[in-house]
Amino acid sequence: MTTLPIFPPGVLEASKNNKLIVFLGAGISCAAGLPDWNNVKNNLITRLRENKLCEESVLQQYTRMDFYECFELIRSTNVKIYQETIDKSVELNDQVKIENYKNWIKIIKSWKPIAIVSTNVDELLLNYSGCSKDDFRTKDNCAPQDLKSNKVFLIHGVGKESIWTLNIRDTLYGNRNFENFLWNVFGSYTVLFMGTSFREKWREYVKLNPALQGQKRYFHYALLPSAPEYISDLELEQFSGVHAIKYDNSDGVHINFAATIENWNLSKPRLNEDDITKAGTPK
Numbered sequence: 499m500t501t502l503p504i505f506p507p508g509v510l511e512a513s514k515n516n517k518l519i520v521f522l523g524a525g526i527s528c529a530a531g532l533p534d535w536n537n538v539k540n541n542l543i544t545r546l547r548e549n550k551l552c553e554e555s556v557l558q559q560y561t562r563m564d565f566y567e568c569f570e571l572i573r574s575t576n577v578k579i580y581q582e583t584i585d586k587s588v589e590l591n592d593q594v595k596i597e598n599y600k601n602w603i604k605i606i607k608s609w610k611p612i613a614i615v616s617t618n619v620d621e622l623l624l625n626y627s628g629c630s631k632d633d634f635r636t637k638d639n640c641a642p643q644d645l646k647s648n649k650v651f652l653i654h655g656v657g658k659e660s661i662w663t664l665n666i667r668d669t670l671y672g673n674r675n676f677e678n679f680l681w682n683v684f685g686s687y688t689v690l691f692m693g694t695s696f697r698e699k700w701r702e703y704v705k706l707n708p709a710l711q712g713q714k715r716y717f718h719y720a721l722l723p724s725a726p727e728y729i730s731d732l733e734l735e736q737f738s739g740v741h742a743i744k745y746d747n748s749d750g751v752h753i754n755f756a757a758t759i760e761n762w763n764l765s766k767p768r769l770n771e772d773d774i775t776k777a778g779t780p781k
Contacts, residue, residue, distance in 0.1 A: 500754055503743045505762040506719045512688035513609050519645070519683055520606055522616040522623070525693020525723070529752035530599040531590055532620055538587045539565040542572055545579050552576075588620035598756065600626045605763040606692075613644075615651040615683065617694070623650060642682040651679075684718070684739075691720035691740065693755070721758060723747035 512518040528534045533541070543560050546552045552560075560568045573580045590596055599622055606614070607628070616623055624634065627650060635644060635651045644651075683689060718740040724747055731742040745754040 500746050500757075502754065502758045502761045503721070503745055505765055506690075506741075506743060508688060508717055508741075509609070509690050509719055513611070516610075516612055516646075517687050518609060518611045519687045519689050520609070520611040520614050521683075521689050521691045521694065522606075522614060522618060523691065523694030524618055525752065525755060526599075526602065527590075527618050527620050527622055527693070529693070529755045530602075530622065531592055531595040532622075533587050535565045535569075538583065539563075539568050541587070542568070542580065542583050545583060546572070546576060549579065551579070590620070590622060596626060600628070602756065602759050603627050605759055608763065609690075611690075612646050612687070613649055613651060615653060617653055623652065640679040642679050645679075645682060645687070689718040689740075691718065691722075692759075694720060694722075717741060719743055721745065721755070723755070 509518060524532075524534060539560070543557050546560075547554075547557055560572070563571075569580070590599070603623070603626065614623070614627075623629075624631070629650055633649050635641075635649050636653070640651050640653060718738070720734070720740050721743050722745075724744050731744075734740050734742055745758045747754060
């Protein structure tokens, strides 16, 4: 029987003190039933091959590429197939899986984060979070002062409207208000990452943590699969101030990701309104 990771005491403490932000990555959508980006890349290559739109040598080059680079090239040369494949990949039509996703978001909201930040380009949060449309903010209207207002920040855009804001250059650099937003997230709150891979772009985000500049330290946590390991636990902690919480995914699926969320809901102490203190200004 697989041993599931326990609910982090530091996350519970942050929740009690109105200092918790939950950062959702693609893993939670994949657990619900959407394909990961490597599968989307493979679907794109298959469609290009079936429609005889590329030489086999070019398709082989796409196969060896990181999906970011592959998507950029395919979008520039075969935009119709690119957009059709992407649109299909962010749709979830299975009602059982939708209910599972809704339950996970309900559990996450029960931890009383002051905000949810998502890097996903699907519309699951928009459609199934139980939040009002007015509660959502996108990358272009993220503001630090909104963090305490229980908003949901979709920092990579929303579905078909902004599907290609995955590039770190587009999402981070050159947008001073957005940089300030991220600085405030990582420097003033405890962040729980769920479903993120901590590839290079994530390290760029978390480097904005003022704790790494010798200021007040807010320690962060990340629920990560046991493999693949894009960054070692030690490097993650030293480089980004993030403590890794690992669940076993040796079977190659997301069963234990979902099981961990549900186990945390059952095992952690209940958060009552009387237990929650007003947040103070970090010193």
